[in-house]
Amino acid sequence: MAPSKKDQIAQGALTAFAQLGYSETTMDAIAEMAQVAKGTLYYHFSTKEELFLYVIEKGVKMLIYHVDSVMQNEQLTLEDRMLNVLDEHLRFFSENRELCFLLLSVFTGDEQRDLTVAKLLTGYFTMMESYMTRLQEQGYIRADVEIGTLASALFGMVGFTAIRKQYRKEPLDTPENKHTLRCFLAGMLQTKQ
Known part of the structure; x- marks a missing residue:
């Protein structure tokens, strides 16, 4: 189609x-x-600005949809969902490299436009922080981890890895990359007693 x-x-x-x-x-x-x-x-x-905001909003909504689909998969344990959220970010940024680059370099110098874009990204971070807070309350994320920082770090960790790989013309969604990023994330997780 x-x-x-x-x-x-x-x-x-x-x-x-x-x-x-x-x-x-x-x-x-x-x-x-x-x-x-x-x-x-x-x-x-x-206008160009209307189109720019449409592109950003559409991209953020697409990211939220894909990540939320993984988080809602009740066939997986909560710990596996969290690890699969990382995998979904890798897959999403691998398949949407231009969007990844745009989301990570989005600030344009226009204060009003930048505030509008920040509000669009707030939906993503609110969803991630809510999900991670539930995991922390249930004992799957260490109690001493600040959730806002964790959500930002996950986004940046995968996003900037994607940009670096893109510049170097290297594949992103590989078992080696996935393993390395999972090792970082695993430091925040704990086995529920």
Whole structure:
């Protein structure tokens, strides 16, 4: 099934923003990368900022959906769910490298836009912190671990690993990378007594 024009434009915009940065991306560049006429682009999005926020929001919602699906898998133990959340981040960032780069370099220099993006990311962090707090209350995460820092560290640990691997043209979602990141995360987990 072919993507809708709006999705085609969003993908072209994601590529443009990831490659050129926000300030250097123009609506002309987006139309060219999306392979649509400028009229089609403006029919769906009236400004570059509107399109940028749409791309970020769509990406964050997609990440939340994928991670939440793993967290809700009741066929896994809580500890396995936490480890699988790490695996899902690896898979997601591996399959969505441009989005990963954009989410980790999102701040544009415009205070209002940056605040809007930060609010969009708050949904992700709220979900992760809520999940991790429940695990901590149930004894699966060490009591001395600050949950906000853990949620941020997980996102950054996988995200920056993804960016580094991308720059080096190395695969991300490999057994070796997964094992190494799981070792870091395992230091926060404890076997429930």
